[in-house]
Amino acid sequence: MNIDQIEAQMRARALNFTGLGALVKFDFGSGDAVFINGRSTPPAVSRTGDAPDTTLTISPENLLKLAEGKLAPTLAFMTGKLKVSGNMGVAMKLANMLED
Template sequence: MTFDQLEAKMRASLSQFTGLGAKVKFDFGADGALFLDATKVPTVSRDPVDVNTTLKISLADFVKLSEGKLSPTLAFTFGKLKVQGDMGVALKLAGMLDD
């Protein structure tokens, strides 16, 4: 999956982030970054915003995570997912991705 395809997939499933109440940066390294603003009606953008939490993960691993092929807990434990900022937001987001 390309970065553009992932962005489109996130846009199509924004409703799953309703209730998160935070702003999150998904940092895919050289592949780019997406910014989720779920403080009100969830939106996703490439435009930088101040965030509560930054998730650093490769694009390939995030695709696996979003498809249920990689557990957020295992990704974090094995260093494939790094969290900066509010860990509570990251845990809440992990629960939303597991659903």
């Protein structure tokens, strides 16, 4: 899955992020990132954004596994496949939204 496909998938699921109330950055490395602005209604998805409340560092492959329910968020975090910086509460809320 490439960055264009990830952005398109997140746009398609934007309403899942309603009520997030935070700006989240998904950092895929190599300068690739997608931002979800959960402060706006409907939530906005873009490749650039202001300073995020929470940054999730994850590979595109592992993000796909999370979204498909093939990788549990807690396991991903505990095994280093998912790194979180910033507000951990936002990350936990987001994990539930990704699984829907």
